[in-house]
Amino acid sequence: MAPSGIRLERVTAVRMPRTLRSASGFTLIEMLLVAAIGMVIAAIALPNLLTMNRTYRLSTAGVMVSTKVHQARTNALKRNRPAWVVVDGAAGTVRVQTADAGGAAVDITPVEFIPQGVTFATGAATTTLTFDAMGRPVNPPQTIQLRIVGSGLTRTITVTSTGRVTVT
16 A cells, blocks of 8 residues: 555556567668669769860860960960961970061960870871961961860861951
8 A cells, every 4th residue: 555645546557559679770671772773863864974174175275275376366466476276286385386486486485285185186197276476376266176085075176367266
């Protein structure tokens, strides 16, 4: 018997349902299913990422070469003497040059390398685009074609008779 004023009650153990006790982790089947879904997504995304990377490198090379052509034209106008862009396909470089007082070629801008995997599609190892002292191209229209090795991606830089540069 309990002392007066104290009431005793029977306490029963609280049991959790069986489903809640066993759901504390992931099953092997669930983990394999998630891994399979991840592999399918990666298989779909990888070719798209590679194409995007190639397109970016080709676009960057096109912008770099067209910028060099603009620099050559601007320097021909600014210096009031011919300036030219030398595209060296073998070395993968682009540079802007002019002639000094003695007639020797002098680099106006630093030599720049085209991105890896991009090549010049010209038949000659070296191509030169020349602008006269008035900023007009000599022998217009002139083109430089860039391509990604192993793909059909190309960019064409064209210099019209007015000196306008387009990248297509």
